[in-house]
Amino acid sequence: MLELDHLIAFLPGPPEPAGPLAGFFLDEGTTHTGQGTRNRRIRFRRHYVELLWIDEPETEQASGLGFAERSARTAFPYGIVLRGTLPEGDFRRYTVPDGPTLAIHQGTPDMPFLAIAELTDEQIAGLPHRHVPPHRSGATGIVATRLTGATAPGPTLPGISLTAEGDPSMRLLLDSGPLRL
Template identity: 75%
Template sequence: MLELDHLIAFLPGPPEPPDGLLLDDGTRHVGQGTRNRRIVFARHYVELLWIDEPEVERASGLGFAARCARTAYPFGIVLRGTLPEGRFRRYTVPNGPTLAVHEGDPDMPFLAVAELSDAQLTGLAHRPGPPHPGGATGIVATRLTGAVPPGPTLPGLSITPDGAPSLRLLLDSGPPLVLS
């Protein structure tokens, strides 16, 4: 079983809050050279990520600089559950978990999986985030455009190579969130 953990929008710099949604204070990813702010929901979140230490990011081997500069596909997907078929490598987040990172190409979304058994996934507690001014409490559907699909079937996600790169989220309340 697989489910969405979070989505990533790779940005050239710090973001402005989207209309009707709150951003948390975020985190500096020590050892990765990146920083983020998040739109948090009970079961998922959207990570708005940019580089704040270019030399450290280069050493991480994740290739986020090209995604933030928009010379590679600027969106990513992190799932949790059973690893699907495909080419994956292990990456240990400094002071964090080990993820399986898909060995895709620059035209594919960044894809990683936090491996959990079905029992672990079923027992996973979820915390509601702060209420958003627009009333949204969760993501209903996700569509990535302008991307080559990475291969494995991804739950609740639609990926198409047609159009300019964008991430469209249908939320349970309020207008869709579109990042491009």
């Protein structure tokens, strides 16, 4: 089984909490030690949307993750992190500094970044639901996601559809309505 852990929108800089993000509570985020990135998140009980940008370019370059290209929009600027059983495909192991080991798909720049946090079905069932502040939009979760302008990475992605046609975008269907990033 695979389920959504979080979605990533790679940005050229910190997000503005206006425009489409105005109805959402953005947490303070975190600095990713050893990755050269910083984030803020729109959190829900079982998943979240990570708004990620480069904070330390030299450190990001050394990480080998290719996030600078995604943030500069020279590679597809969205990503998906799932949790569950590793599907078939070309994956490599990456240990997040001071964090878990992920299986990262060895895709091409026109594919979304894809990583899997390997967990058994029993481990997934035992994950707690987070307490999150309410969003002014009323949203409590992601129902479905559509990535446009992306080549599919291969494995079936639960609740996520991809199309190669069009400019890169991420459209979320939340339980309160649509959100485009």
